[in-house]
Amino acid sequence: MSFELGAAKLGIKEAAVWKFDMLVWIIISLVSLGTYYLLWTAVYGFSGQGVIAGYSLRELITYFVLSEIVQTLTWTSIIMDLSQKIRRGTLITQLARPINFLYYHFWMNFGSRGLQFLIYCIPMVLIGALLFGMKFTGWTNLALFSASAGLAMVLNFALSAFIALGAFWLTSYHGIRWAYMGLFSIFSGFIFPLTFFPQFWQKVFSFLPFQYIIFVPVQTYLGKYGIFGALGNMLIQIVWIIILMTAISFIWRRAMKSFTAPGG
Amino acid sequence: MLRWLRIWKRRTAIEIASEMAYKGDFFLKSIGIAVIGVIGPLIALLIYSNSKGIAGWSFEQFLLLTGLFSLASGLNSLFTMAMTFRMLEKIRDGTYDIDLVRPMRPLSYALATSTDIDASAEILAGIAVISYALPKLGLHLATANVAASLLIIFLALLFFLSLNIIIVAFAFLFVNTYTLIDLFYEVAKIGKNPISVYGKTGSALLTYVFPIGLAAFYPAQALFGVLSLVEVLKLSLVAFGFLAFAIILWELGIRKYQSAGG
Numbered sequence: 154m155s156f157e158l159g160a161a162k163l164g165i166k167e168a169a170v171w172k173f174d175m176l177v178w179i180i181i182s183l184v185s186l187g188t189y190y191l192l193w194t195a196v197y198g199f200s201g202q203g204v205i206a207g208y209s210l211r212e213l214i215t216y217f218v219l220s221e222i223v224q225t226l227t228w229t230s231i232i233m234d235l236s237q238k239i240r241r242g243t244l245i246t247q248l249a250r251p252i253n254f255l256y257y258h259f260w261m262n263f264g265s266r267g268l269q270f271l272i273y274c275i276p277m278v279l280i281g282a283l284l285f286g287m288k289f290t291g292w293t294n295l296a297l298f299s300a301s302a303g304l305a306m307v308l309n310f311a312l313s314a315f316i317a318l319g320a321f322w323l324t325s326y327h328g329i330r331w332a333y334m335g336l337f338s339i340f341s342g343f344i345f346p347l348t349f350f351p352q353f354w355q356k357v358f359s360f361l362p363f364q365y366i367i368f369v370p371v372q373t374y375l376g377k378y379g380i381f382g383a384l385g386n387m388l389i390q391i392v393w394i395i396i397l398m399t400a401i402s403f404i405w406r407r408a409m410k411s412f413t414a415p416g417g
Numbered sequence: 418m419l420r421w422l423r424i425w426k427r428r429t430a431i432e433i434a435s436e437m438a439y440k441g442d443f444f445l446k447s448i449g450i451a452v453i454g455v456i457g458p459l460i461a462l463l464i465y466s467n468s469k470g471i472a473g474w475s476f477e478q479f480l481l482l483t484g485l486f487s488l489a490s491g492l493n494s495l496f497t498m499a500m501t502f503r504m505l506e507k508i509r510d511g512t513y514d515i516d517l518v519r520p521m522r523p524l525s526y527a528l529a530t531s532t533d534i535d536a537s538a539e540i541l542a543g544i545a546v547i548s549y550a551l552p553k554l555g556l557h558l559a560t561a562n563v564a565a566s567l568l569i570i571f572l573a574l575l576f577f578l579s580l581n582i583i584i585v586a587f588a589f590l591f592v593n594t595y596t597l598i599d600l601f602y603e604v605a606k607i608g609k610n611p612i613s614v615y616g617k618t619g620s621a622l623l624t625y626v627f628p629i630g631l632a633a634f635y636p637a638q639a640l641f642g643v644l645s646l647v648e649v650l651k652l653s654l655v656a657f658g659f660l661a662f663a664i665i666l667w668e669l670g671i672r673k674y675q676s677a678g679g
Contacts, residue, residue: 201469328449335451349463
């Protein structure tokens with residue numbers, strides 16, 4: 154456990170360097186939250202509907218705040234880091250160490266995300282609740298949400314690492330990152346709750362892992378699934394993690410057989 | 418001017434050649450940028466398919482707005498934004514000195530080397546959305562209205578250029594100003610929505626203080642034929658005023674530039 158703690162501490166130290174950036178991101182998120190609030194107040198006001206796509210205005214604001222928080226918690230730089238190391242050949246120095254590169258990166262990410270989550274979460278929730286009417290849905294939902302968000306962090310890391318492995322064959326990484334970012338923002342429910350999409354698309358999304366990273370944890374907090382539904386979703390998150398980790402292990406072994414490090 | 422155009426042409430050719438060296442990567446990047454480019458129209462579609470939308474804005478009008486924003490933002494990425502990243506990297510590495518000894522004004526040279534063809538996908542996405550929305554609106558497109566709309570998109574480009582210049586001007590003083598890029602461009606996303614929803618104060622701020630309304634709201638208003646010549650002139654003054662302010666900051670900043678090891 155000391156190895157994991159050490160890597161997490163290193164992650165915390167790394168994240169602490171970017172305190173000013175975090176402050177700026179809080180400002181950006183608050184501006185976005187204000188914009189989102191005004192836009193949706195206009196939509197709800199004009200439509201005269203109390204509920205749109207299963208959400209009241211308060212629930213939608215809560216969704217926005219929590220999706221930003223879960224995004225902060227689950228974000229990882231593994232796609233950029235791994236592909237950059239492959240491209241520059243510096244992965245070879247990581248491989249020479251007696252540690253699993255991805256496992257080490259995961260714990261570093263855990264530390265840095267943990268710190269950024271704390272710095273970011275408190276002002277967002279306070280301002281969301283005091284100024285924009287963010288909803289508290291009870292301790293049970295909060296506990297279920299925390300567990301689901303924790304699994305979402307592992308799931309997003311596994312998914313991103315899986316995507317990053319493509320860099321072994323594509324060499325350059327920008328394309329993978331951009332394409333993933335674009336698809337992720339829509340399929341995960343980060344931009345919009347997935348209930349706004351037609352039934353067909355909601356069905357499609359349910360077969361993909363993306364919605365279990367943002368949409369499902371936030372819906373869990375809003376109490377949309379009930380206790381057993383939420384636990385069932387966590388089971389699906391775990392299954393996705395296992396599938397992705399198995400795939401990563403298989404692809405990693407294959408990649409190592411052909412990996413060359415020019416200049417590494 | 419001709420010399421500037423020659424350099425720009427040469428640098429653009431180099432940029433295209435370098436992107437084509439990784440065709441698969443360019444293709445994936447374009448898909449990603451196009452997907453991000455259609456997020457605005459998708460939001461419009463989802464809002465209007467689940468509700469009546471926003472007072473005074475039909476679905477097609479909102480769609481047009483998002484298409485115009487993608488176009489303006491894409492033009493910024495194509496012509497001016499890369500300057501910011503390249504300059505920040507040079508200032509950080511201390512290699513900017515080389516640009517200072519070139520026989521051209523530093524800002525002109527920075528602009529001449531600022532093409533980024535990745536943005537083509539965003540521009541194409543914007544044009545596709547505009548081409549879909551405009552005929553549906555059944556507008557009588559008077560030449561003057563189209564010209565006014567194009568002029569305002571150009572003004573939006575000047576505003577984006579000003580933001581990029583300000584970011585670099587601060588980099589001369591503080592070196593690392595990547596956070597300002599996030600700050601300016603994330604806040605600029607406000608311009609994807611009709612600025613009228615932000616109330617009178619919000620609209621005024623987004624017209625005169627941080628004039629992101631130039632990117633989509635005002636070009637759309639011009640196409641709808643509800644923008645007077647006086648308002649177009651006012652917007653021109655705002656955009657050129659912002660640019661002048663940015664250039665002054667650049668000139669002040671560059672005097673403080675210290676090579677960090679070049």
